[in-house]
Amino acid sequence: MSSNNTYCFSVHHIATDILLPTVIVEFILGLTGNSIALWIFCFHLKTWKPSTVYLLNLVAADFLLITSLPFRLDYSMRNEDWIFGDVLCRFSLFMLSMNRTASVCFLSVITIDRYFKVVHPHHKINKISVVSAAKIACLIWILIFSSSSFLLSSSYLMSHKNKILCRSFNSHKTFSISAVWHMVVFVTEFFLPLGIILFCTLRIIWKLKRRRLCKNVKIKRTVNVMIIIVVAFIICFSPSILAGFAVLIIKTWMRGNCVPFQIATQIFSTTILFTYLNSVLDPILYCFMSPSFKSIYKKVISFICLCGKKVDENSDSEFRGTISITYSESRRTISITQSNKRTELNE
Template sequence: MQHMEFHNQSAPSALPALPSLPSLSPSTLPSTLPPTPFFTHSALTTTLGSPASCDPASSSWVSAFLAPVLGVEFILGLVGNGLAFFIFCVRTRPWSSNVVFLVSLVFADFLLIINLPLRMDYYLHNETWPLGDVACRINLFMLSANRTASVVFLTAIALNRYLKVVRPHHALSRASVRAAAWVAGGLWGSILLLNGHLFVIAIPRKSCLSYQLGMNSSASTRWHSALYLLEFFLPLALILFAVVSIQQTIRCRGLGRQAGPRRAKRVLAAVVAVYTICFLPSIVFGMAAIVAFHLKACPALNICSQLFHSSLAFTYLNSVLDPVLYCFSSPSFLRHCRALLGLSQGSQGPDSDENSYQPPSRLQEASRASRKAGTVGMLQAEGSLEVSLE
């Protein structure tokens, strides 16, 4: 998510030639308008008298705030996701469909992490991009792909838990790791295609921003704005649907004492928390800035633009919070993490975290089998006791 700037794109027309007025001194002649088409936020009209767009200047305190915050997020995100990558790819055996989506989320976070130093440099140089147009477009593409991939795979994790609890007999609930990998690959292909427009979108000179109000509208800019809204509200609706469905299923089927459904509730709560903290602020301030721009409320627009820009810190925070989500989503990840940090003696039990998601029929069969084995054991004990008494 990039800073939203507001430029007036209507170039001032040349003034008509003034007739010679010998009685007037040169100091009394009207001065020539500056050649630049950009105006300060106080300029509300063009030379022709038509309304002009507000153009709030970049705030120095926003850049001063974002540069160190992004540095901290870079360090924490690199450590947390590096640890997660090692645990999932080296220590976790066997993989489950859930781990496939978690690893995809790790890759999405690395798209952001490797680009944060460039964004830090951008803000340290007062929002001036020194690396050229191609590097800027690649940087914006990877940042936008991270945002899309984060919401897509957070949604995939939530829907995977929904299937395990609500639809345990469905074919998708029993999908193999290979099938989950194909699904993840298809999602990645769609993510890259959805953000490919950033290679042709108009970008202000000496800047590296993908969201600008007031610029000449094009199909790419309209799609970028639509994707920005769609990738928040549609996944949020699916995640909330999964939350409500799991809660109703646990209550109706009396699954509150099972480990799998309880973990599903914790996972969905963590997903909603990460989703809200990271993406909601930019949505709120971005939509407020759009409304202020169309109403030409320049003071409000200036404030909303700066708040929108500052909310980037929350958007980039997802790379730091995702490793915390892995602890809720995968018991094996938490065990391995504690073992690597020296907090336990190592992991016990299978690495797969889906063995507790058993359909009710299988649970009933296991319960009947255990009761039968207990009955047989009691009879054998009584027989041995009779023999010993004799």
Template sequence: MRVKDTRGPMEQQEQGTKGHVGPAEFIFGFLGNGLALWIFCFHIKPWKSSTVLLFNLAMADFLLNVALPLRASYYIAGINWMFGNALCNICLFMLALNRSGSAFFLMAIAADRYMRVVHPHHRINSLSVSKALLGALGLWLLAISMTAHVLTLKSSNSTYCESFMSDTLPQNDMTWHKFAFLFSFYMPLCVILYCTVHIIIHLRGRQLAQHAKIKKALFFISVVVLVFTVCFLPSNITQLLIWIKKNSVAKKDSATICSALEDLTTTFYITICLTYLNSALDPVVYYFSSPVFKNICRKALHLSQTDAVESTEKKTRETGSHSLSQL
């Protein structure tokens, strides 16, 4: 059921400003992920299975930046969509695909890191690039299968482009949409937290946690978890509160419903912008995840080079640290 929009033009404009997608998110996301894809494609050779996962994460973020200009114009216009229902659905699909794809690939990266550190002799760690590509294709198919229904959403108001406030036929489309929205965050979050906690326990058990390199790696893992949580958790919690509030006032009149949801809706627009920010932050994650990527990036930007990649002897002694730095 779509909540009727009873706000006046000034209130709609204010709402749009609060949900505004800043140009910095688009610029840094587009340039950062474009540079990352360029480095992955033309400068990192040979690829490893971890490289495949990083490349696909960058692809998921790059797809978001294709849709951001349209989304930004929608917010700037005061929640007023001017490009028709078909393009609205495509835009919403791109946003949903990025959200699911980014979460799934971050989950896969965490699982890959966990296996290399906690179970270094498992045969999955010697996975070939071709098999890693098949695994990435499977994650894309999973993400698409969970978001493809967005392309069929229909809104009774052609100027409104919101996936959670649309009239849908059949009605169970929204049930699946809600499930996909929650599943694509909470399942990856559980896997990422499980992998991170067990990596820390494993390294502390081997008394490696005091080593300077290990400290940096553990700090990096914590940053990855923090970025994932900050970018995705607020919008998920807010959306859950909206659903709970909507169900509690479902039998009341439209004016009462709108009044009850006004603050939560404003909060949701703000928190969803944190989700968009994820695509601008991921290139920073790539930069600090590997000395190889960092040196290539600095060379491409004509900056002074950092220390070269560690020697083979050092890498052998610091296997735990090296594995962690692969993100």
């Protein structure tokens, strides 16, 4: 837990000041959106398809990240002073790595699934069962665990000016085997899936334009899904890659000059908020992939708004009588009855 083997080491005060309020917002939005998504998966989805299985695993990946966020929030509030010990430090870093790798993998699988359905509609891979999709998901999780398990095998705690720091990317003078493996995985899991996603997206758009089907509602939804995946992937994962390369370049070509190196490492630490943003953006993807998701999300939001309206009316001194709210599935209307007055709201 010493910092004798570190290069231009410093506490990232600026990064923690930026991370703290942003991560709080991302935690609230991510927990809310993915909790609703999980509730929909468990209680409201009647028809399951392979794509649904992959989406469920994407939700699981987001919850892995959410479980570790309270520890990282406390860490930021203390200006990088870890008080939870070695085991929880490893667990926190492992969960962040798992979320990143799992999100990348399942976004890639969803893209490949869409690619075969549009570009090769008669391919046998389009006929796989839900059970087969679940087996594929299990295999992916085994690979994810294997690639990230090195974070559980060694300590990442370091002492610096009466603080205990917990970082997976430490500023070591020399690279250990685990540090080299971490960089290899970190870079590979970005560029390889990005190439797959871009290839599949461009092929799908080209195929649809040749068929002149871009105005079809289902086809437009497919294109929107692909665009969202590309945008989310680039926004969430490219900043950390670019910042990581900047750190390596400065350390290699400007060795001994600590100021630019420390600035670059602060920027790199800040880019983690884009990785956390992934758990906030995923529920938007669910709405575009499944109309039932969008419909249920709307109903949940409408219910919350109606409950808020009911509370406001009950607190009004001029309000008298009772309120009865009834939802009619066949007529797709919401009926609100107050005393002898009745109002109908169309969805």
